Amino acid sequence: MNTSTGSGANPWFSWEYVRRNSADLVAALEQHTTLTAQAVLVALVIALPLAAAAHLRPRLAGPLVGATGVLYTIPSLALFGMLAPYTGIGRTTVLIGLVTYALLVLVRNILVGLQGVDEDVRDAARGLGYGRARMLLTVELPNALPSIVAGVRLATVTTVALVTVGVVVGYGGLGQLMFRGFRSRYHAEIMTATILCLLLALAFDLLLYLVGRALTPWSRTARTT
Template sequence: MDAPENPWFSLDYLERNWEEVSSQLVIHTTLTLQALLIAFAIAFPLAVIARRIPRLSGPIMGVSGVLYTIPSFALFGLLAPFTGIGRTTVLIGLVAYALLVLVRNIVVGLQGVDRDVTDAARGLGYTPTRLLLQVELPNALPSIIAGLRIAAVSTVALVTVGVVVGYGGLGQLMFRGLQSDYRAQIMTATILCLVLALVLDLMLALTGRLAMPWARRRAVA
């Protein structure tokens, strides 16, 4: 039987176009990681402020929630006149979308810390900074890691939408494949997106396990 002229799976396509595929995969990966790092760097202090000053919790969650409700195509389009076509526009959009997930999970984690534990730490003379870093943060880690895992997977998906401003990583291959009905190109980009999301999720899960040895001991017990 003859092989189909336009197969969905083709190692030949991957071999012939590996340089381009690997280049877009690197772009997709670095965009995702950079967006997560920036979003976390912004979300953590915001979450701490929301936890420490309850009256600011509503505005902080409200602003991040509004950003999350804007459709990705529309957000990239709105940013383009100010930030141009390319990486910066996509990165700003990705950070905006990751903020709500991260802020919410960090706040939930901090609020879930047993009040008796924090009161005992204060009684021992812990300063607010020491209390946060040595007591609240370790106890909030499960919720924080969960938020990072959700944000990572959603960011991998959202990077593809960056094609609207000409910087979508593997989304560039998907879009061109859809335009030309090149099935191998579409499927290759799709599978690589799935693999990237899975790898990042597993890495964050492993990081969480390593950062919370007490949780492993509890599970064994």
């Protein structure tokens, strides 16, 4: 891989660098994108039943949120270091760490959304003979969707940034290019990887915003009214 611009200058951005290293950039961006999407999806699959259980059993809410909060406070470098002896160096270690950090945001937002459902809506469902499980699945979760989508958006943007730390175990997506740029003091490599991270975060956020609008058409109607 050739990072030279062909001159003595070391600019913060260089189209020549992008042209010569397009294959590396695409590979790193693909790794970053798939790892982010997979981590958030796995975290959501875990967080949904946990938050639902805490909603149905309020005594679980405090310990559950507290436990995810403690996990979130573990420094990423330390977490990857603790996982590496058991899960090895690479994708699995980074994925477990990212899922761990996303859980706090998702569990809190899902729980807040479920707890914020209008009590009149619950009363109407009870009047129609809805049991607790049916009410959760068909009434409370749909009404909590705006809060859930907001949590997924926040967790996704945060995860895009955290993926770069995976460079310490050899799987950091665009973070690999940033680290290589810092080591060689090549500014264009650092800046290009940083810009791609920002664009990726914006693209994910916009996509999830549109998905949220599609899933909650009633919220748009309510705001208009």
